[in-house]
Amino acid sequence: MNKPLDHSVAEGLDPTSAHTAWEAEYRESLPTERPIENVSGIPIQPLYTPHDWPQYGADDPLGYPGQPDYTRGIYATMHRGRTWTQRQLVGLGTPADYNARLLGLIDHGATAVSLIPCNSVYRGYDMSSVDAELLGTCGVVINNTEHMQRSLQGVDVGEVSCAMNDPSPFTLLAFMLIAAERQGTDWKCITGTSNQSDYLSHFVANHMFYRLSLAGSRRVLLDHIAWCKQHVPRWNPMSVVGQHMQQAGATPAEAMAFTLCTAIQNAEDCIARGMAPDDFLPRFTFFFDISLNFFEEVAKFRAGRRIWSRIARERLGAKDPRSARFKFHGQTSGVDLTRQQPLNNIARVTVQAMAGIFGGLQSLHTDAFDEALATPSEFGARIAVATQNILREEAHLTDVIDPLGGSFYVEALTDQMEEKILSLIALVDEAGGMFKAVESGLVQRMIGASAQRFQRRIESGEQVVVGVNAYQVDEDASARPFIERPEPAVMQRHQDDFAAWKAARSTAEVDKALDHLSRTADDPKGNLFGAVVDGARAGLTHEEICARLRRDLGFGQPLIVV
Structure with missing residues (x-):
């Protein structure tokens, strides 16, 4: 196999000098750039390099699909062997x-x-x-x-x-x-x-x-x-749900952390009742919202998957590999959909679905474009199902397992999401566990504060929502x-x-x-x-x-x- 060409060396620059030269040119071009951070509060750099991923260059830095810590997926074949289950909410x-x-x-x-x-x-x-x-x-x-x-x-x-x-x-x-x-x-x-x-x-x-x-x-x-x-x-019998909390305003990191805390609480309750971990954990599943924050969602799922693997084995005492598998259903986020220019929601749902697929889900519901208006119509539901079919059959998203794995950005962001999620889990542990944290209102207050922060970003225009606070058009309500x-x-x-x-x-x-x-x-x-x-x-x-x-x-x- 040919070694990739190092362009910095080819041009007579060592990697450190090349990075310094790029950074100087970048700062000169954007001297007053506004700092960017994602919804979970993680600062986002303009460029990611090997320096941002400490494991880069190490032997087997990520592991393999189907093997702990399951960063790259819980099954060896993932979607190449069996694609996600297509579930559409119908009612x-x-x-x-x-x-x-x-x-x-x-x-x-x-x-x-x-x-x-x-x-x-x-x-x-x-x-x-x-x-x-x-x-x-x-x-x-x-x-x-x-x-x-x-x-x-x-x-x-x-x-x-x-x-x-x-x-x-x-x-x-x-x-x-x-x-x-x-x-x-x-x-x-x-x-x-x-x-x-x-x-x-x-x-x-x-x-x-x-x-x-x-x-x-x-x-x-x-x-x-x-x-x-x-x-x-x-x-x-147990679907641990992060969707509700994220739709209520929790950041992706908070939604993952609180969901894992709930799983810990329910597992410890089962153990206290006399059940062995490997008797019930293989039947624990998870259910998440997939927002439009594409890379943040991918990192959320990859980080959550490997954290749960360690929790199941090290904290809960599971021995069966099935107990450590983070099986999750994803639903594209309804709160991202808009009543204004509702056909734009088809694009939103497509991006959300891709984030869930690249994040390694086992089951997927894609919202209909008219779901912001009412119960999805039969016409809208057909488009939602077809969206999954197109991503699978025409876009070939199932050809490669964990195709974003090894990206300097994705790996650095996954590490940062893991760190933030673990800090939130520690906070809930200090409160006495998820039951007491919820009973006292700690979790609700944190979610409420996050919801307010995000709403202020929309109202200020910092967060653009097409058709709502930007790119607005006069609409004929009868055409909806x-x-x-x-x-x-x-x-x-x-x-x-x-x-x-x-x-x-x-x-x-x-x-x-x-x-x-x-x-x-x-x-x-x-x-x-x-x-x-x-x-x-x-x-x-x-x-x-x-x-x-x-x-x-x-x-x-x-x-x-x-």
């Missing part, structure tokens, strides 16, 4: 509406299910407790097992991975399991993720659907992890994408059918199932998620389960900090 109207859209997206390349329910469901209510005009506008209305069966009609949940955007007490998963049971599907074949299982991120940043008290949510999550390990062993809403008559039939179904149930059986939930809540040795599954089998509705556990475990009241 609109009735279960029949959802099913039609889901099957259409699968026909266009989606390879897994990601179900998002109506906000009424997120808040813990059945459709009978919500104004009709609000139903199904941002997700599908699923209140019982029958609704789940209709939503997934034509999808073999024993073959297709499913993500349930389903906060504690995980009623949607319970409905899905009973629907699978009725169809004769072995639960041991079912794969997927409880995509909203991270109660701490909800307490910090998702107040709208924080259902149960902080202590009650902790209990249900641990029961959920233990129960799924026994009954649905291929299911991922059509916002789909459920057909009122169809939604009314859905409500009528649900009311008739409830009226036909045995009141005695409903009361018996609710009493079983309460007895389990009162028994420290009882498994609450197992009782939720029993309740779904007995015909309890989503609100009935949530309301009873809110009564017994306490209503969710997130801490508001100023």
Whole structure:
């Protein structure tokens, strides 16, 4: 192999003199340049050289994919062997509406299910407790097992991975399991993720659907992890979420640090309950926002991956290599999308998706360009799926593993992100761990301060947002994408059918199932998620389960900090 030509030597300059000459010319050309730093507060230099990456020139400075510390990826083949799973958040109207859209997206390349329910469901209510005009506008209305069966009609949940955007007490998963049971599907074949299982991120940043008290949510999550390990062993019951916190204003470094702190907290809780690390850690997954800060996001994921590898092995005592794998789903950041000039969002989503791919994700959701306006339209969702197909098939982003590895900038930035993330983890440790840091409001205050800093950058014009504070154009509002809403008559039939179904149930059986939930809540040795599954089998509705556990475990009241 030919040795690369050193141009500085060829021109009679040693590398040090060449760098000095470049720097002098640069400073002469830009004598008053404004210092630049990324969102996480790391100063960004105009040029990176071997001097910025101390490991440069060492034997094997990065390691290899599939080998600790996993900087270059958690699998030996990464996307060259198996590309990321394409998950599109889908949810609109009735279960029949959802099913039609889901099957259409699968026909266009989606390879897994990601179900998002109506906000009424997120808040813990059945459709009978919500104004009709609000139903199904941002997700599908699923209140019982029958609704789940209709939503997934034509999808073999024993073959297709499913993500349930389903906060504690995980009623949607319970409905899905009973629907699978009725169809004769072995639960041991079912794969997927409880995509909203991270109660701490909800307490910090998702107040709208924080259902149960902080202590009650902790209990249900641990029961959920233990129960799924026994009954649905291929299911991922723990999705540690950084997305909510970053969308609330956390910097990329803060989002990664707080997510890793949450994973540590949940792992230590499982160990305290008597579980061995290698029994549950292989089923821990992570869920992150991918912002437009391209290189910062790539460095965030590379740094987080190698930090988690060390945490799992050195702090938590894992021995199984699978326990140290940082498996993560990425969703392009909705907060980066704009209502103004919404077609520009296609470019934004493409850049975000590339950052996630180069960062080594295992699963990807690309936002539709009209998501800043409402629930994504079918037209917008098709473009979002096609964006992934184009990046994979036409742009050939899967040809090389970790193609940015070895870049002086990327490696220096990864090291700096790692340092910042570790300092934040130490801060949370000093506060007594993530549960106490969240309970006291420490994490919320830090995120709020970061959100304010970034907003000030936008308002001052330091951070340009195309179409919002620069490059503005007069727009015809009527030219914006059509916002789909459920057909009122169809939604009314859905409500009528649900009311008739409830009226036909045995009141005695409903009361018996609710009493079983309460007895389990009162028994420290009882498994609450197992009782939720029993309740779904007995015909309890989503609100009935949530309301009873809110009564017994306490209503969710997130801490508001100023």
